[in-house]
Amino acid sequence: MPDASRFSSLLLDWFRQAKRPLPWRDGYDPYQVWLSEVMLQQTQMDRAVEYFNRFLARFPDVHSLARASEEEVLRLWEGLGYYGRARNLLKAARAIVDVHGGAVPSSAAELSALPGVGAYTTGAVLSIAYGQDMAAVDANVERVLARVFDIALSPKAPEGRRRFAGLALSLIPQGQARDFNQALMELGALVCTPRDPACPRCPLASICLALAKDTVDLRPALPPGKPVVPIGMGTAVILHEGLIYVQKRLPGGVWGGLWEFPGGQIEPGEEPEQAALREVREETGFVVRSLGKLAVIKHSYTRYRVTMHAYLTGFPEGAAPCEPVLTAASSFRWLPLAKLEGLAFPTAMRKLAEAIARDPRLA
DNA sequence: TAAACGTGGTG
DNA sequence: TCACCAAGTTT
Numbered sequence: 488m489p490d491a492s493r494f495s496s497l498l499l500d501w502f503r504q505a506k507r508p509l510p511w512r513d514g515y516d517p518y519q520v521w522l523s524e525v526m527l528q529q530t531q532m533d534r535a536v537e538y539f540n541r542f543l544a545r546f547p548d549v550h551s552l553a554r555a556s557e558e559e560v561l562r563l564w565e566g567l568g569y570y571g572r573a574r575n576l577l578k579a580a581r582a583i584v585d586v587h588g589g590a591v592p593s594s595a596a597e598l599s600a601l602p603g604v605g606a607y608t609t610g611a612v613l614s615i616a617y618g619q620d621m622a623a624v625d626a627n628v629e630r631v632l633a634r635v636f637d638i639a640l641s642p643k644a645p646e647g648r649r650r651f652a653g654l655a656l657s658l659i660p661q662g663q664a665r666d667f668n669q670a671l672m673e674l675g676a677l678v679c680t681p682r683d684p685a686c687p688r689c690p691l692a693s694i695c696l697a698l699a700k701d702t703v704d705l706r707p708a709l710p711p712g713k714p715v716v717p718i719g720m721g722t723a724v725i726l727h728e729g730l731i732y733v734q735k736r737l738p739g740g741v742w743g744g745l746w747e748f749p750g751g752q753i754e755p756g757e758e759p760e761q762a763a764l765r766e767v768r769e770e771t772g773f774v775v776r777s778l779g780k781l782a783v784i785k786h787s788y789t790r791y792r793v794t795m796h797a798y799l800t801g802f803p804e805g806a807a808p809c810e811p812v813l814t815a816a817s818s819f820r821w822l823p824l825a826k827l828e829g830l831a832f833p834t835a836m837r838k839l840a841e842a843i844a845r846d847p848r849l850a
Numbered sequence: 851t852a853a854a855c856g857t858g859g860t861g
Numbered sequence: 862t863c864a865c866c867a868a869g870t871t872t
Contacts, residue, residue, distance in 0.1 A: 527868040531859070535868080568856025571871075605870045625868045645851090672868055681866065682861070712864070713853090741855065788856045834857065 489635055489694040495660040495667060501690035502670035505677065507532075510539055515665070517591035518549045520616035524608045525576050529569060532676065538567050549591065552577065553584040561744055561831035568788075570831075574744055575603030593617045606652075614664035622655035623668045624648075627675025633707035634679060637696035641708040713790050721762030722750030722797045724843055725775055727808055730823060731843070733830065734770070734816035741788070746830040748797070748839060749815070759796035767800065771811035771819070775800040782842035786835040797839050799848060824849060 506512070509532075511519040522542060526535040542563055546552040552560075557577055564573035579601040583591055591612065592598045599609040610623035622628075629642035629651050636654065640647040659667050678685045686698050697703045725732035725748075733746045751766035753759055760777050767773050778799040785794050802808060811819055822830075827840045843849055 524868065529856085529867055529869055531857095531867050534858075566857075568858090569869085571855065572869090575870085603870065607869055611868070623868080626866085627868065669868090676868080709865095715864080743855095786857085789854070 489691075489696065491658050492660070493694060494635070494658055494691065495663070497690045497694070498670045498674065499660070499663065499666055502666060502673060506669070506673060509536065510543070515616050517593075517612065517616040519543065521591050521604075521608075521612050522576070524611045524615075525572055525603055526567065528572060528608070530567065534567070538564070549580050549583050549589055552580040555580075557744060558831065562829065565745075565831045565837070566834055570743060570745060572603055574738070575601075578602045579604065591616065593619075595621070611668065614668045618662070618665050620656075620659050620662065620664040622652055622659065622664075623672075624652050624655050625672060625675075627672040627679075628655055628668075630681065630707050631671055631675045631679045631691075634684075634697040634703055635691050635695045637700055637702055637706065639706070639708060641710065643710055647708075715790050715792055717792045718794070719753040719759060719762075720750055720793055720795045721753050721757075721759040721764075721766060722748050722795050722839065723763040723767045723775065723777075723800045724748050724781055724797060724839070725767065725773065725808075726778070726799060726801050726849070727821065730821040731827065732771070732773075732808075732811075732819065732821055733827070734811075734813065734819040737815065737817055742833040744831075745833050745836075747816075747833065747836050750795070750797075751815075753796075760798055763796065763798045764800065770815040771813065773802070773808060773811060776803055778848070781846060782839060784835055784838050784842070786838070793835065795835055795839070797842070799846070 511523045523539055526539055545563060546555060557574060560573050560577045561570060564570060582601055583589060595609050595613060598604055598612060607623055607625050610621040613619040613621040614623055632638065632651055632654055640650055642648060642651050678689050684703060686692055692698055697706050734749060735746050736742050736744060738744055749767050749770045750763055753762040764775060764777065767775050778801050781797040781799045783794065783796055787793065813819060824844060832840060
């Protein structure tokens with residue numbers, strides 16, 4: 488069994504020369520550390536840094552964030568995905584200001600009570616921002632530990648979770664969790680990667696059990712993948728007197744709180760165009776007719792592969808839109824093309840908005 | 851507890 | 862091309 492002090496000294500020596508210069512790494516301001524950790528959830532470093540810088544420029548501290556509207560936060564978050572993170576971030580910022588006097592909590596109980604802050608983020612903020620000796624076990628840490636200690640247990644199973652958390656905590660050198668936790672994640676991201684790990688230049692190669700036993704590719708144990716589901720969707724861009732109809736999705740579920748053009752899944756035996764018109768009727772009560780195809784947009788999210796067929800639609804000659812009866816949205820707007828820029832859209836809808844802008848029928 | 855929740859990069 | 866994957870949390 489690799490020795491804990493050997494493990495940490497090899498790792499920390501490596502980290503001193505390999506650590507990337509990240510914006511929140513000068514000063515480790517708790518607000519910045521918290522923000523970065525939420526953005527990094529299931530997100531790659533380069534992307535998170537880009538959004539972090541834009542976010543921090545607009546919301547330099549927790550007070551400015553707490554005062555923001557959800558609309559604006561979602562617009563800044565657009566493209567980053569998992570929008571529940573953005574909605575929870577705003578709720579948490581308001582709780583930090585209203586309940587904690589503007590200071591990011593420094594206790595596990597208070598921190599993990601904030602929306603969007605789970606076990607990992609609690610440990611990450613306490614160790615990285617406040618220097619407390621807490622473990623922060625993410626997928627990088629699981630992978631590094633599974634290999635160095637050649638652990639066959641799945642990190643996703645309850646028993647595995649306990650094992651990895653206990654091991655991670657036991658390895659922290661007194662008072663050095665800030666660097667140690669970051670070093671472990673950095674190693675997982677840069678060297679001990681999921682595929683083709685760079686074992687020859689790994690600082691832990693000399694003590695890595697999986698490397699010695701040639702089980703590196705078997706660690707960590709992965710759960711079986713789930714089947715990919717293809718989905719066809721019909722979507723309608725409703726045009727009336729130069730204005731375009733958009734609606735705001737309900738708070739929960741996919742793309743909660745983001746704006747969209749009405750539409751939905753194509754039923755068996757149905758043409759995409761019929762689906763678009765039917766969905767408009769179901770979601771708004773509007774009876775519209777098609778003015779022709781606008782775009783076909785492919786995108787994927789989680790395990791779904793969506794092909795979205797978008798149509799330009801309008802009201803029959805002489806008919807005017809009534810007040811919509813919303814069944815899939817919390818609000819709606821009629822906007823000129825130029826105003827779509829300011830709304831938070833899911834990526835597929837943003838692509839459609841861009842396709843509209845290029846369409847000669849609207850230009 | 852397992853499923854839902856986004857998106858872009860990668861080999 | 863396409864399955865896999867990323868500094869997870871919530872319900």
